[in-house]
Amino acid sequence: MSCHRSSYGNTYFLVTCMFALLTVILATVAAFDSLFLSHQRLRTGAEDLSMLAADQMNMHDRAGRMNNLLALSRENAFNTGVTYVTAVESEPALADLAALLMNESRNGALLMTAEQKQMTTYTIHEMQQLLVGKKAVAAPWHMVLPWIESASLTPDCVDVGYVEGVDSSVHVNDGNSDLASFDSNDRLINPKTGLYFANRALTLPAPNNDLIFCLSSLPAPVKDTVSQARTIKAGAFKPLSKIVSHGMPVVEAHCQCVPSAVRITQAACEKNLGGFVGRTFRSATGRTDDEAVRISVCMVGTTNGAGPLPETIASSLVVQAGSNQ
Amino acid sequence: MSRHNKTSCGSAIIEFSAALLIVVPMILFFFDGAIIYVSSAINWNNCCEAARAAASGPPSAILADEPKKRAESVLAQRGPFAFQSSSTCQVSESITAPVPTAPLGGPVLGTVTVRTTVTIHPPFVLSLFSQKEGVTLRTEETLPFRYIVASSKQRISLPSDGDAEGLKAAAWSITMNARPLKQFIDYPNSKVNNVDVVSVFTSKSVDDSKAIKQSGTETIDNAQTSSRLELYEELYYCHNQSVGCRRYKKLDLQSGKEGTIKVVTDPDGACGDDTGYALGNSLARIMLDVSLIHGGIREIIVPAEIFDSVVDGIKNNGFQSSTDASVMGHAKRLIVGMVSNPEGYRTNVFY
Numbered sequence: 250m251s252c253h254r255s256s257y258g259n260t261y262f263l264v265t266c267m268f269a270l271l272t273v274i275l276a277t278v279a280a281f282d283s284l285f286l287s288h289q290r291l292r293t294g295a296e297d298l299s300m301l302a303a304d305q306m307n308m309h310d311r312a313g314r315m316n317n318l319l320a321l322s323r324e325n326a327f328n329t330g331v332t333y334v335t336a337v338e339s340e341p342a343l344a345d346l347a348a349l350l351m352n353e354s355r356n357g358a359l360l361m362t363a364e365q366k367q368m369t370t371y372t373i374h375e376m377q378q379l380l381v382g383k384k385a386v387a388a389p390w391h392m393v394l395p396w397i398e399s400a401s402l403t404p405d406c407v408d409v410g411y412v413e414g415v416d417s418s419v420h421v422n423d424g425n426s427d428l429a430s431f432d433s434n435d436r437l438i439n440p441k442t443g444l445y446f447a448n449r450a451l452t453l454p455a456p457n458n459d460l461i462f463c464l465s466s467l468p469a470p471v472k473d474t475v476s477q478a479r480t481i482k483a484g485a486f487k488p489l490s491k492i493v494s495h496g497m498p499v500v501e502a503h504c505q506c507v508p509s510a511v512r513i514t515q516a517a518c519e520k521n522l523g524g525f526v527g528r529t530f531r532s533a534t535g536r537t538d539d540e541a542v543r544i545s546v547c548m549v550g551t552t553n554g555a556g557p558l559p560e561t562i563a564s565s566l567v568v569q570a571g572s573n574q
Numbered sequence: 575m576s577r578h579n580k581t582s583c584g585s586a587i588i589e590f591s592a593a594l595l596i597v598v599p600m601i602l603f604f605f606d607g608a609i610i611y612v613s614s615a616i617n618w619n620n621c622c623e624a625a626r627a628a629a630s631g632p633p634s635a636i637l638a639d640e641p642k643k644r645a646e647s648v649l650a651q652r653g654p655f656a657f658q659s660s661s662t663c664q665v666s667e668s669i670t671a672p673v674p675t676a677p678l679g680g681p682v683l684g685t686v687t688v689r690t691t692v693t694i695h696p697p698f699v700l701s702l703f704s705q706k707e708g709v710t711l712r713t714e715e716t717l718p719f720r721y722i723v724a725s726s727k728q729r730i731s732l733p734s735d736g737d738a739e740g741l742k743a744a745a746w747s748i749t750m751n752a753r754p755l756k757q758f759i760d761y762p763n764s765k766v767n768n769v770d771v772v773s774v775f776t777s778k779s780v781d782d783s784k785a786i787k788q789s790g791t792e793t794i795d796n797a798q799t800s801s802r803l804e805l806y807e808e809l810y811y812c813h814n815q816s817v818g819c820r821r822y823k824k825l826d827l828q829s830g831k832e833g834t835i836k837v838v839t840d841p842d843g844a845c846g847d848d849t850g851y852a853l854g855n856s857l858a859r860i861m862l863d864v865s866l867i868h869g870g871i872r873e874i875i876v877p878a879e880i881f882d883s884v885v886d887g888i889k890n891n892g893f894q895s896s897t898d899a900s901v902m903g904h905a906k907r908l909i910v911g912m913v914s915n916p917e918g919y920r921t922n923v924f925y
Contacts, residue, residue, distance in 0.1 A: 304720065308671060309760045310680040318759065318766060321810055321818025328819050329859075335866050343908070346862055346925055349892045350816075353855070357817040364765050371761055424822040473724035475679070559677035559725045559755075561773050561805060 284544065292546045295515040296480055298404060299550030302376050302511040303478040306409075306552040307467070312372075312507040313418050313555025315365055316464050320419040322354075322361040323451060323462045327428050329354040330457045351456070358460050365463075369507050373409065373490070376511065377498035380404050405516040405545060407493035409508035411466035413485045416444040418467040418555030444469055448489075448506055465506040468554030476554035486512050486549045509552050516545035599699055606696035609657055613694045614711050616655050621713040624648045625688040628665055629719035633682055635673045636723060641665050645688050657695050659708055664689040675757050679725035687716040744872060745831030748864075749775040749803060750856055751838050752849045758812075770811040770852040774860060775803040776827065809859070811852040814890070825863050832870040835860060836915075837884065839877050850880060854887020861908055861925075871910045874923075878914040885912065888923050895923045 307313060329351040336347035381404070421429050421438050432438050437451050445451060447466035452458055468476040487510075492502040627648040628641035642665040649663055666687045674680035695701060695708040751773050758769040806825060810818030827833060837853055857874060864871055876884050885895050893908075897920065908925040 304671075304681070304683055308681070309674065309757070310678075311759050311761055311764075314678075314759050318810065318818055321820055324821065325809075325816060325819035328821060332859075332862060332866065336862070340866055343862060343865060343925075346858070346892055346908075350855075350859060350862065353816050353891075354819070357815050360765065360815060361817055364759075367763070367765075368759070368761060371763070422820060424820075426824075470724070475722040475724060477720055477722065478681075553681050553720065553722055556679040556722065556725050560727045561771075561808060 288544050288546065291515055291544065292548070295404075295513050295546050295548035296550075298380060298515070299480060299511055299513045299548040300478060302380060302407075302513065303550035303552045305376060305379055306372055306508060306511065307478075307555075310553075310556045311368065312465050312509065312552070313467055314558075315368055315507060316418050316467060316555060317558050319361055319365060319462050319464060320422075320445065322358045323453065323460070324422060324425060324428055325354040326351075326358045326457045326460055327431075327453050328425070330453065330455075331427060333456065355457060355460065358457075358462070362460075362462065365507070369504050372507055373492050373502050373504065376407070376409065377492050377502070380407055380513070381493055381496065381498050404493055404513045405496055406491065406514040408486075408488040408491050408512040409502075409504065409510070410486055410488040410490075410512070411447065411509045412481060412551050413487050415447065415466045415468055415509070416442055417447040417464035418469040419445045419464055420469065421445065442469075463506050465509055467509050467552075470554060470557045473557065475556050478550065478553045480548060480550050481510070483512065483547050483549050486510055488512065510549060511551075512547060512549045514545055514547045602698035603700070606698050606700040609696055610694055610700070610709055610711070613655060613658065613692065614713075617690055617692050617711050618713045618715075620649055620652050621688055621690040621715045623652070624663060624690065625686065625715040625717045628686045628688055629717040631721070633669065633684060633686070633719060633721055634665075634667050635669055635682060635684075636721065641667060641686055649690070657697060659693045659695055661690060661692040664691075674723050677726040678755065678758065679723045682721045682723060683719070685716050685718050687714060689714045744833045746827045746833035746869070747777050748806070748833065748835045748860060749777065749838060750835065750853065750860070751775075751840070752853050752856075753840060754849070766812045766817065768812065769817070770848050772809045772811070772852050772856040774806045774809070774856065776806045776825065777803045809852070809856050811848055811855065814848050814851040816855055825867060827864065827867060827869050829868045830870070832872045833864075834872050834875060836875045837877060837880075839880065850883025850887040851890055852887070853880070853884045854889070854893075855891050857884070857888055858891040858893060861910060865908060874910055874912045875915045876912060876919075878916055878918055881912075881914045881919045885921060885923070893923045893925050895921045897921050 329347070333344070333347040333351045336344045416439050421432060421443050423429055429438075431454055432445070432451075433440075435452070437449070438445055445464050447464050449463065451462040451464065453460055470476075489504045489506075489508055490502045491499055493499060624645035628645040631644055632640050634641055642663070645665050646663055649661065654661065666689075667684060668687075669682060669684040671681065671683040673682055689712065691710060691712045693708040693710050696704065700709065753771055753773075755769045755771050757767060759766045805822045807819060807821040809816060835857065837857075853876075861871060889895055895912075909922060910924070911920070911922050913920050
């Protein structure tokens with residue numbers, strides 16, 4: 250009889266232990282699963298935000314058109330400069346007129362560089378409002394569970410920049426051989442692609458050597474095909490400026506050129522995560538605070554490429570002469 | 575014992591039969607439910623595929639009904655599934671960013687929603703309840719789309735030269751056309767929202783053609799001599815300011831020979847606010863370029879409706895104008911006559 254009692258007691262003890270162990274395992278799996286779920290949602294949210302920001306950066310192809318207009322403005326200054334030098338050397342009587350036209354093109358170039366600066370500032374400010382403002386906070390990402398609570402998905406850190414290896418969207422103008430040879434000699438053009446280098450000071454010869462242009466990095470169109478906005482590998486991103494830090498806009502954020510890529514680092518606090526899982530995460534991440542475990546994801550989005558300028562075609566290319574009809 | 579067995583066997587059969595009456599309809603009910611569940615899953619899957627097809631391509635704002643055609647094409651490829659009697663597909667579209675204005679291109683952003691409705695006729699128990707209508711399953715899927723519109727070709731209608739005799743006598747001719755390009759760089763406080771573009775074409779002279787004919791390289795009928803216009807450069811203006819230039823070739827006019835410059839407008843008469851200044855500045859540039867290669871300008875022909883604004887534009891670029899020849903005595907070099915087309919206005923511009 251005593252033998253039976255002992256056997257039952259062992260069985261009860263074993264069953265209880267098994268239940269306790271099973272409960273712990275299930276709780277751990279549930280906690281990890283919720284963390285995994287939270288990470289996935291965080292990643293999806295960061296991807297959505299990065300694509301939203303990427304679309305906004307080149308809305309209406311403004312960055313591409315600004316690149317084109319800056320290149321046209323540079324060529325304008327170059328052409329009038331060459332005309333001025335020619336007039337001074339061969340037709341001094343027309344030098345005044347040439348100088349007048351050159352000064353006008355210089356003013357146009359200054360207007361365009363000022364416009365580029367204004368547009369860059371506007372783009373950065375717009376993205377700060379978009380990512381930190383009402384739209385992002387209002388996104389339905391607040392998740393509350395008994396053992397875990399995810400904070401709303403406000404970007405923790407946002408950098409703007411460009412994609413490594415992507416030149417500007419502007420092709421060298423082969424029709425203007427003087428400018429093309431100057432740019433080629435000054436190594437302003439990528440010889441493999443025939444595109445101007447991006448984020449580099451593009452100078453001009455005298456008398457306009459004080460004018461400096463800078464083109465944005467942006468995928469160039471291939472015939473009529475324009476590249477789409479997309480997410481890319483984080484390693485290809487080259488930062489130009491930090492526009493959001495610790496969830497707050499950086500007031501002094503500044504870029505010389507319009508950015509073409511955005512890196513969003515998003516974090517969520519798992520507030521009530523405690524016990525074994527919490528300790529494991531804290532020890533793994535080196536954190537000592539008891540309140541929250543932060544998981545973060547990093548997503549990089551690049552904007553759509555530049556479109557080509559409208560090609561001009563005269564519909565009646567042949568002028569009939571000598572046939573008065 | 576045998577009596578007991580008989581009773582037991584009979585009651586077992588009765589119990590089994592009674593159980594079958596409950597179990598078989600239940601199994602059939604579950605079978606019907608499974609058909610509805612699977613149909614719903616297939617319908618949802620088809621809806622997702624249709625929405626994906628509708629979102630990948632030109633939206634309705636660019637090509638009318640094109641997303642619906644793509645969605646219906648996907649559904650047609652999938653075909654009807656078992657026990658399905660009818661299906662409908664509705665596609666709606668929401669554009670979040672305005673469609674770019676031609677000839678400029680740009681991205682079109684928005685969302686496309688596909689709603690698919692299918693009617694299922696369960697074959698067994700549920701058909702008694704649903705009767706002829708069947709069970710209707712509705713699914714809706716919304717996907718964002720990004721479509722890039724390429725810029726279109728800017729066709730300029732240049733009228734055939736009515737002044738053919740004049741052109742025949744001239745060594746060369748230059749044709750200029752100005753047109754507005756609206757919403758060029760579109761964002762709040764943009765200073766380059768509206769741009770004027772002046773295209774400058776040069777044409778091979780008639781005399782040149784004759785020379786070529788004499789050299790035997792080209793056969794040209796003197797009564798039907800033709801010369802091809804070539805785009806020389808395009809000049810960009812905004813707010814009465816030259817902001818850009820794209821040169822396509824060198825100015826290859828015959829040195830020391832006279833030619834005419836002709837300004838033409840589009841048949842629809844599209845002119846920007848700064849057209850007068852843009853054409854005036856372009857004329858000043860061309861006159862300077864021609865002078866530097868020692869070419870002579872016989873006259874400038876300008877449409878009568880923009881004659882005054884073009885003269886004002888030239889005057890804003892350092893030139894003066896007068897109909898009195900004695901006033902032009904102090905002109906340094908450039909003196910060119912300007913006439914309107916049709917005739918009615920005439921003046922001289924000089925620098």
